[in-house]
Amino acid sequence: MIDLRSDTITYPTEEMMQAVVEAFRRGEFGDDVYGEDQVVNKLEERAAEIMGKEAALFVTSGTQGNLVSLLSQTHPGDEIILEADSHIYWYEVGGFARIGGLSVRRIAGVNGYIPPEMLEKEVRGVDIHFPKTTLVAVENTHNRAGGKVITKDQMKALYEKTKELGLAVHTDGARIFNAAIAQGVPARDLAQYSDSVMFCLSKGLSAPIGSMVVGSSEFIKKARKFRKMLGGGMRQVGIIAAAGLWALEHMVDRLQEDHDNAKLLAQGLSKIEGIHIVEPETNIIVFDFKTLGLTSAEFINAMKERGVLFTSFGTYKIRAVTHRQISKDDVMTTIEKVRAFIEER
Ligand SMILES: Cc1ncc(COP(=O)(O)O)c(C=O)c1O
Incomplete structure (x- = not known):
């Protein structure tokens, strides 16, 4: 996961x-x-x-x-x-x-x-x-x-x-x-x-x-x-x-790594049609896809089946947080899994 x-x-x-x-x-x-x-x-x-x-x-x-x-x-x-x-x-x-x-x-x-x-x-x-x-x-x-x-x-x-x-x-x-x-x-x-x-x-x-x-x-x-x-x-x-x-x-200095991964994740997700993202400044990323008519509950359940966990921040809003257990590879995999799900719909 x-x-x-x-x-x-x-x-x-x-x-x-x-x-x-x-x-x-x-x-x-x-x-x-x-x-x-x-x-x-x-x-x-x-x-x-x-x-x-x-x-x-x-x-x-x-x-x-x-x-x-x-x-x-x-x-x-x-x-x-x-x-x-x-x-x-x-x-x-x-x-x-x-x-x-x-x-x-x-x-x-x-x-x-x-x-x-x-x-x-x-x-x-x-x-x-x-x-x-x-x-x-x-x-x-x-x-x-x-x-x-x-x-x-x-x-x-x-x-x-x-x-x-x-x-x-x-x-x-x-x-x-x-x-x-x-x-x-x-x-x-x-x-x-x-x-x-x-x-x-x-x-x-x-x-x-x-x-x-x-x-x-x-x-x-x-x-x-x-x-x-x-x-x-x-x-x-x-x-x-x-x-x-x-x-x-x-552990304080290593937080920069989380910020870098958050930027990478945001860049990748922002290229997927229908995803609107707040440019991250630290390790928290908030995005929504209201224009796709997709609710956060649907998104979260579908992504869980694909092995990625997110948090809901409202009916159409999602939060993702990067941390020590999220690698650059995990970020790339997440972007691909989200892209595949959105394109398959
Ligand atoms: C901004 C902020 N303040 C306070 C807390 C509360 O911390 P705790 O979960 O240790 O009670 C959190 C937890 O996520 C938080 O994000």
Whole structure:
């Protein structure tokens, strides 16, 4: 199977598993709720350093990382601002509402980015009738926009506006290293324009489990407590943190390969009649074939029979994600299989 559903399907490498065994042999695991797991402590230190922040927290997933970040910077009854197509809004079970007691104002941005002037227009002032708006979340790269990158300059402009408006900024940076690699800057250059950042170890970096949250020491202290509340206080969790640490140190640079493969795939697919594609900037490709009258469900089922897996992004829209387990040959095979299917119809 050629599995283009997500970069989350990547499994650990031999070296990653070796790093887990070595940490075990060195006796580095401990009870992390007591702060005694040396591997987790090392991972948190490195994550904070790489992102240029005071502190970091290892969390079970991106969803948990986003939620503890929201809970730590808002109060029940507050309003938060999300880009209309954000992952937090679409795919995180509405935890902000159920658990955080937050209401949401969605703004349809441009390629997943909320320009500062748009934000300013949408933020409500102080009025006895209004909830207090406290935070805006940015998603970089933006999944539903097709892996679009929010540039360093865009981050800066938005951040400056939020400070004028008295808002905190959280970045859902599940794929922040993809955003950084795509524009040739270190991830910390993007993170500096956000009060908190969540990033995933378990996507393109190929770790089996885990995400990180970074920010000020005061923020991380609050986030740690909320993580405990959500059941994310884990014990000898170095067993997974060791894989995450190895991924963080060794897997970032290889993301360029995924971006190159995404471009190749997009070029090939765009030559097939009826396919309309959003030019990829990172490892996510979004395309549709509305003019062919073909639904995503039909396409996905037919391609599954031919050995290629895709994800639906709506009735006529498809997402494909390149990752470490997708080779250049897989890309060429996919293009040929899609072409054959479309021509046979
Ligand atoms: C942009 C974005 N944010 C957050 C998440 C949530 O990560 P997790 O699946 O680890 O909860 C994902 C997962 O795909 C994502 O794509």
